Amino acid sequence: MPTSLQQELKMRRPFESREQEAALNLARTNDRLQIEFTRLFRQHGITPAQFNILRILRGAGEPLPSLEVAERLVTVVPGITGLIDRLERLELVCRKRPEADRRVVLVELTRQGRAVLAALDTPVLELHRTLLGHLSQRELRQLNSLLDKARAGLET
Amino acid sequence: MPTSLQQELKMRRPFESREQEAALNLARTNDRLQIEFTRLFRQHGITPAQFNILRILRGAGEPLPSLEVAERLVTVVPGITGLIDRLERLELVCRKRPEADRRVVLVELTRQGRAVLAALDTPVLELHRTLLGHLSQRELRQLNSLLDKARAGLET
DNA sequence: TCCATTTAATTGACATATCAATTATTACTA
DNA sequence: TAGTAATAATTGATATGTCAATTAAATGGA
Structure with missing residues (x-):
């Protein structure tokens, strides 16, 4: 029986390995989630990368x-x-050059940066629940532990 | 006990929800995998997006x-x-305008496109095994089915 | 048949990811 | 202590992802 992902990608053949399926599945799922977060952040005038830095x-x-x-x-x-x-x-944010080591640039949150984050806290939590709340706590635990294990193979 | 991801991100507090942890975990794991594939593709003169189109x-x-x-x-x-x-x-690849509907642009693989793909087939399969081969077949099945389920909540 | 609508693709503007190479500063070492 | 190596950050080039707006062609209804 073809997998759900295989249908989604309109693939004529099955995956060549479960490893391959998992890698594509990961990419696909991540894309879908990121698209939703990108929209949310845009409403507040920032991008996902910018949000990550603030956080x-x-x-x-x-x-x-x-x-x-x-x-x-x-x-x-x-x-x-x-x-x-x-x-x-x-x-x-703002930049600061410490006297101690003038090669370094310190990045500091501004009051406005904090305000944007604060405004996003609840919507972000809600979006997480909207997108993944249909998985049980047990399934989420399993997923997290499998992802941790997947990353463990990529030293560093 | 802090999770593996929490340590990796040097987070001072635990995740606010398992949904949040899963979303970040997914993003992180996907990033790591993509970095490796990007390197492989670059050796053959193409990018991940280009490889996907050829495939x-x-x-x-x-x-x-x-x-x-x-x-x-x-x-x-x-x-x-x-x-x-x-x-x-x-x-x-090359572009073609069909006479039937001249709004459409058909994209076709060239012989060289096929050659690049053929040269990548084995290395790509091997990289999948290298990166995810430490998970058992049972774990990979679980991971795939959890990811399918996660995406199922995001109706297209 | 004529015009508004729909469809396929493109353009232009901006944010991001990536690399190689460069600048500025500090640390080390002979 | 002079000179090289290492570190922190930046610049410039190319590829990608994203949007709004546009062009070109086909379709449908009055």
Whole structure:
């Protein structure tokens, strides 16, 4: 019997391996979820990458060096500069050069940055429930543990 | 006990819901996998999106209209034009205007396009095994079925 | 038959991901 | 301490994803 994904992709043949199916399935599912979050964030004038940076900064509780932000984002280093540029233009973060080591650029949340995050907290939680709430807690636990295990094979 | 993902993201607090954890987990895991495939494709001069288009065309077994390709890609329509432009410049596909309906642009694999795909078949299968082969067949089945179920909640 | 509607694809504008190469600063070492 | 190596960040180039708006062709109804 063809899998649900196979039908969705209009594939004429079955997958060549379950590993392949899982990789495509992951990509597809992630795309679908991201599209919904992208829409939500846009209503508040920001993009998913920008939201992630703001959330990281709030989570850290203190200004972070650019590269530290990039690392937590899984973003390639050069990209971080433009991201922070745009956030600064939106006045959601600001840059600071510490005297101690003038190579570093610290990124700090502004009051407005905090406000945007605060406005998004509830809608984001609700969207998570809307999108994945039809899975039971047990299924979510299983899914999380399988994903953790999948990533464990990719050292680093 | 903090989850594996929570540590990886250096989060100071636990996730606010398992739904949230699953969404971030999915994004993170997908990113990691995509990075590896991007590297493999680059060695053959193409990008992941380009590979997907070539694979879709081979799978279809006949030339497809641009929008049909876009739909199977989960790509927003306007993006497809540039993608096909670049593939055409690489001479991996060609465009054709059918006489029957001159609004349509059919995209067709070239011999070189087929060759690139053929060269990638084995490496791609091997990479799937390398990245996800540490999961048992039973775990992969579970993962696939959970992902199918997750997507089922997002009616197209 | 003529015009409004629909459909297929494209364009232009912006945000992002990616790489290689560069600048500025600090650290190390011979 | 002079000079090289390492670190933090940036720049520039290309590819992609996203939207709104446009062009070109086909369809349908009065």
